Amino acid sequence: MLEDLTFKSLGVVNYHETLDLMKSHIQSENFTNEIWLLEHPPIFTLGTAADRSHILNAKEIPVVQSDRGGEVTYHGPGQLVIYFLLDIKKLDFSPKKLVLTIQNFIKDLLKQVSIDCNFVEGAPGVYVDKKKIASIGLRISKGKTYHGISLNFDMDLSPFKQINPCGYEGLEVIQIKDLNKDISKLQLEKLVIDLLRNIF
Numbered sequence: 001m002l003e004d005l006t007f008k009s010l011g012v013v014n015y016h017e018t019l020d021l022m023k024s025h026i027q028s029e030n031f032t033n034e035i036w037l038l039e040h041p042p043i044f045t046l047g048t049a050a051d052r053s054h055i056l057n058a059k060e061i062p063v064v065q066s067d068r069g070g071e072v073t074y075h076g077p078g079q080l081v082i083y084f085l086l087d088i089k090k091l092d093f094s095p096k097k098l099v100l101t102i103q104n105f106i107k108d109l110l111k112q113v114s115i116d117c118n119f120v121e122g123a124p125g126v127y128v129d130k131k132k133i134a135s136i137g138l139r140i141s142k143g144k145t146y147h148g149i150s151l152n153f154d155m156d157l158s159p160f161k162q163i164n165p166c167g168y169e170g171l172e173v174i175q176i177k178d179l180n181k182d183i184s185k186l187q188l189e190k191l192v193i194d195l196l197r198n199i200f
Helices: 015-027 095-112 158-162 185-199
Strands: 006-012 034-039 043-046 063-065 072-075 079-087 118-120 123-128 131-141 144-152
Touching: 006 185, 015 034, 015 079, 015 144, 034 185, 072 158, 079 185, 095 123, 095 131, 095 144, 095 185
Parallel strands: 006 034, 043 063
Antiparallel strands: 034 079, 043 072, 079 144, 118 123, 123 131, 131 144
């Protein structure tokens, strides 16, 4: 367990600025384990393995190359993004164990709001039936991890139609509000923090 784990709720923050902040945080000599909860203005991000042709029509939404793993995804208001800035060496987590831990955390979180979900072999993330509700993309550098998971909560899902989400043509997405209208953003964030405190 991490004794120095801090949670930060940052509201709506620019993607480029957040990426710079994450990089400087994990390189800092005064590194502390932190989990950030935030939202981004509309943006398509390309992971290190991404094929640009999966952006079908960006229209007016900016496209940015990121240094996380994975394919193309969309971030926008109403999506809960959780970034894990953790010393996984100290946790004794392999990259695989980290991904599994995050997926299982989302599964437990959704169970608490009465949503059943599943995983798809070879396609990281969390699904409800065959529709994706959460996407994972991580980066590990010198034993520390950054980036994380984005969970669709209460957003405009139409920009996902402008891409092949995570590189899968025709992959449909879904969000919490479609499945449980009674949960508020505040309740969701509290559940997230309570669960993650027990995990890390």
